[in-house]
Amino acid sequence: MTRIRTGVLAAALAGLTATAAWAEYPERAINMVIPYGAGGATDISARSIAEPLGNAVGQPLVMANITGAGGATGSVAVQNAQPDGYTMLFARVGSHSVNPAMKATLPYTLDDFRFVNVYEINPFACAVAAGSDIQSMDDLIAKANGDGVAFSSSGVGSGLHLGAVMVLDAFGVEDAANTATHIPQQGGGAAATAVLNGTADFLCTNSSSVASFIANGQMRPLLVTTPDPIEGFDAPSAADLGKPELERLVGWTGIAGPADLPDDVAAKWGEWMAEATSDENFRTVMESRGSIIELMGPEEANAFIQTQYETFRALVDELGMRIEG
Known part of the structure; x- marks a missing residue:
């Protein structure tokens, strides 16, 4: 009887270990949404960092341009995704500073996302x-x-x-x-x-x-x-x-997930981006285009994005560009 109990316990422990290993993030490819079309600033930034970031992540990054509504269509796709870290967004000044400042009926707010970093200013x-x-x-x-x-x-x-x-x-x-x-x-x-x-x-x-x-x-x-x-x-x-x-008037690029993205997942992105943004080839390519590569952590990134939003909201009101419909 003791041998049977020991065997059952060993099997259970093995199952728990296997489950824990299986659940280790990331265990499969990550979908990366680019909310603008090919050849724009967001697309260039995303595809330039894809290789060093993929190396840091250790899993394939599936880049997808989901365009429309000034970046809103792709943003909504991430807003509505499972907050498990497998669908992330290349957030941009247009989609997450200007759009919220200009459009009264935008289907999201800044609070609908968790920004894990800002890594580029141009x-x-x-x-x-x-x-x-x-x-x-x-x-x-x-x-x-x-x-x-x-x-x-x-x-x-x-x-x-x-x-x-x-x-x-x-x-x-x-x-x-x-x-x-x-x-x-x-x-x-x-x-x-x-x-x-x-x-x-x-x-x-x-x-x-x-x-x-x-x-x-x-x-x-x-x-x-x-x-x-x-x-x-x-x-x-x-x-x-x-x-x-x-x-x-400056642009920025960062990475965001749905609002309920877990702390441990967000922490992983901090580690990966620190490695990716230190890649010499990536920095050379982006700096030759006038970009400043400066990695901000979650708190600094959120404060920066909020300030950008407030700046552009004031400009929108001043210029009479608020879109109410």
Whole structure:
């Protein structure tokens, strides 16, 4: 009888051990939602960090572009996912600072997500096609006040939407939100394409998404929203042009899960991102695009995102861009 009991106990312990090992996170691939289209700042950032992050995680990362509604569609997909760490979001300034600030009927709030980090900050750059007759910000503003201009963005309520209006307003264009023609696209890559093919006159977007077009001579930068010029961008800074208020216009990328993401899962992401963001190749690629790689932990990230939201909400109210419907 003792042998039987011992055998049963051993089997039970073995089963518990197997269950614990099976439940170790992560035990399978992780779905990573990119809420914007290919070629935009979020997509570039996500795919640049995918390899070092995947190495740190030790499981495949399944990258999926779920686009629409200025980043809201992909965000909602993560908001409604199981909070088990197997569906995570590349959160962005547009989806989680500008969108909540602009849209009264947005189907989520910042409280619907748990931000495990912010790892990238990048300035904005305003740019035109290389063949454009707009050579400077003076030319752009003269055209805006004359025949009118059209700008592209990654969607209504996106960072690119607010950014262009904010820049035009800073340079004295009256009722900038309605004076310029807004041409929304499905993502930052499509917004850049609209400028390249002449559908739009200009865009104001994150430096990372136009760096390659500027480097190969397809685009001309007019302005960067930094105190100092950016290497590779032959354009004056906001400070150079006497518009230091535009330095508030910056992008950021972080990773978030559903609100109820467990503490132990969030802690894992802290470890993985510390390793991934120290990868020299990743840093070189992103810094060459004007990005600053700076890893913020959960508390710092949440405080930063809240401040960004409040900043953009004040700007939205000032510019009359709140979307109530």
